Amino acid sequence: xxxxxxxxxENLESALAPQKEAAQFIAGGTNxxxxxxxxxxxxxxxxxxxxALPNKVVKTPLGISIGAMARNSxxxxxxxxxxxxxxxxxxxxxxxxxxxxxxxxxxxxILQRTRCPYFYDTTTPCNKRQPGSGCSALQGxxxxxAVIGYNEQCVAVHPSDLCVALAALDSTVxxxxxxxxxGVIPFKDFHLLPGSTPQKDNSLPNNALITSVEIAAxxxxxxxxxxxxxxxxxxxxxxxxVAAALQLxxxxxxxxxxxxxxxxxxxxxWYEAEQFLKGKNATPAIFSEAAxxxxxxxxxxxxxxxxxxxLKGAIETALQNCIKI
Amino acid sequence: xxxxEKFKRRSFLKTSGILAMFAAIPPTISAFYSxxxxxxxxxxxxxxxxxxxxxxxxxxxxxxxxxxxxLLRENCELTGTKKGxxxxxxxxxxxxxxxxxxxxxxxxxAMMPGKxxxxxxxxxxxxxxxxxxxxxxxxxxxxCGYCTSGQIMSAVAxxxxxxxxxxAEIKEFMSGNxxxxxxxxxxxxxxxxxxxx
Numbered sequence: 241x242x243x244x245x246x247x248x249x250e251n252l253e254s255a256l257a258p259q260k261e262a263a264q265f266i267a268g269g270t271n272x273x274x275x276x277x278x279x280x281x282x283x284x285x286x287x288x289x290x291x292a293l294p295n296k297v298v299k300t301p302l303g304i305s306i307g308a309m310a311r312n313s314x315x316x317x318x319x320x321x322x323x324x325x326x327x328x329x330x331x332x333x334x335x336x337x338x339x340x341x342x343x344x345x346x347x348x349x350i351l352q353r354t355r356c357p358y359f360y361d362t363t364t365p366c367n368k369r370q371p372g373s374g375c376s377a378l379q380g381x382x383x384x385x386a387v388i389g390y391n392e393q394c395v396a397v398h399p400s401d402l403c404v405a406l407a408a409l410d411s412t413v414x415x416x417x418x419x420x421x422x423g424v425i426p427f428k429d430f431h432l433l434p435g436s437t438p439q440k441d442n443s444l445p446n447n448a449l450i451t452s453v454e455i456a457a458x459x460x461x462x463x464x465x466x467x468x469x470x471x472x473x474x475x476x477x478x479x480x481x482v483a484a485a486l487q488l489x490x491x492x493x494x495x496x497x498x499x500x501x502x503x504x505x506x507x508x509x510w511y512e513a514e515q516f517l518k519g520k521n522a523t524p525a526i527f528s529e530a531a532x533x534x535x536x537x538x539x540x541x542x543x544x545x546x547x548x549x550x551l552k553g554a555i556e557t558a559l560q561n562c563i564k565i
Numbered sequence: 566x567x568x569x570e571k572f573k574r575r576s577f578l579k580t581s582g583i584l585a586m587f588a589a590i591p592p593t594i595s596a597f598y599s600x601x602x603x604x605x606x607x608x609x610x611x612x613x614x615x616x617x618x619x620x621x622x623x624x625x626x627x628x629x630x631x632x633x634x635x636l637l638r639e640n641c642e643l644t645g646t647k648k649g650x651x652x653x654x655x656x657x658x659x660x661x662x663x664x665x666x667x668x669x670x671x672x673x674x675a676m677m678p679g680k681x682x683x684x685x686x687x688x689x690x691x692x693x694x695x696x697x698x699x700x701x702x703x704x705x706x707x708x709c710g711y712c713t714s715g716q717i718m719s720a721v722a723x724x725x726x727x728x729x730x731x732x733a734e735i736k737e738f739m740s741g742n743x744x745x746x747x748x749x750x751x752x753x754x755x756x757x758x759x760x761x762x
Contacts, residue, residue, distance in 0.1 A: 339741045
């Protein structure tokens with residue numbers, strides 16, 4: 241690990257105060273410390289923001305606001321999250337281990353880097369780690385890699401479970417850049433596809449700090465499910481995950497939300513399948529048809545062809561779990 | 566003067582010359598090395614760290630890179646906490662930070678001032694083992710013992726959080742602690758035993 245200066249900010253203002261050189265913010269540290277040990281992240285200055293950011297889940301007139309510093313385990317056990325936004329808790333509890341959930345912040349969860357093995361292996365080319373060096377996974381071990389939205393630059397997938405639920409529920413990300421300057425990014429635009437800049441995971445401006453995530457009040461608390469398929473029962477990244485939510489009027493679907501992890505460089509929304517479900521009856525046959533619509537566009541790589549059938553099954557299961565209450 | 570003698574003298578001069586040259590090189594090389602090191606390698610940054618571990622205050626001048634795990638093992642001589650993978654994948658380094666289970670290998674010691682840390686050494690009450698430590702012994706909750714301190718720290722948190730209503734719930738809570746001997750059944754049994762008390 242490269243030596244670094246360590247600073248702690250007691251408030252947002254001092255965390256955003258201009259430094260001689262941009263500092264690397266640290267919150268839970270579960271991803272950053274690992275990346276620093278592997279010399280993938282080599283900051284000269286590390287700035288502790290744990291005391292500078294809000295850590296509470298607060299009800300707002302429009303919905304709910306989750307402080308960027310709220311720990312994953314605290315959000316997953318929060319009463320207002322469990323009653324009004326249970327999909328968030330389900331996704332959080334499907335991710336990482338108890339220890340990591342206790343440490344990791346919501347802001348950090350959203351900003352975590354990919355777990356593509358080549359990103360971590362500094363002896364191999366990786367466009368995300370070293371732009372222009374090439375993508376090793378494209379022709380290499382790509383069993384865990386993307387099946388949609390990728391290009392020859394990068395086939396990595398976004399690792400977060402929470403983000404799949406946040407994408408499904410159309411959340412927004414609030415950030416602060418300077419004392420005066422702040423902004424809001426809709427969740428669907430927050431994470432990026434690799435394009436020509438695979439090193440860029442998201443659209444957060446440079447040196448900006450996520451302050452909170454907001455979710456608008458929604459009717460999905462009764463019928464929602466999170467399905468995660470992985471190599472072992474728990475504590476592994478997703479091969480495929482699906483967040484599904486339905487608003488039902490008797491048997492009829494008023495509106496549906498479907499998103500997936502483990503398929504793309506960003507949490508992926510299945511808009512066409514959502515449109516198809518609208519107005520239909522909630523039956524296994526309809527769910528199966530919706531899943532077929534979702535998987536029709538996916539293009540597996542050399543080693544992850546299994547994801548097509550796995551994804552179709554996971555979408556059907558998630559939709560069925562929505563009405564199995 | 567014979568040829569032999571002449572040869573010997575010349576060879577003596579040559580040899581001693583070369584030896585003198587070699588004798589002069591080491592300081593040059595070491596000076597060059599330290600100059601190069603200063604240029605290429607960033608010097609470590611020392612910071613003052615105050616931490617409370619098992620209700621005892623420690624104070625160190627420590628490298629900013631020090632993880633809580635290294636601080637415990639190298640500086641505090643609390644070697645009960647084990648280094649397994651050092652990348653947050655095995656749980657051997659589990660400790661409690663403010664009463665919540667956490668991975669000391671992914672925690673910077675610099676972020677710990679103001680927090681209360683409990684390690685495996687802080688569980689027992691004098692010579693009286695913590696009920697979870699006794700349960701691990703009674704239920705064969707370990708074989709080689711390397712993962713055990715991490716397992717026990719997670720197990721204590723599991724009971725404290727009440728996540729013991731089913732075997733599945735216990736296994737899910739404990740999934741961040743790997744045991745390559747495969748003592749999982751004994752571990753689950755230990756947790757059930759303490760939870761039932």
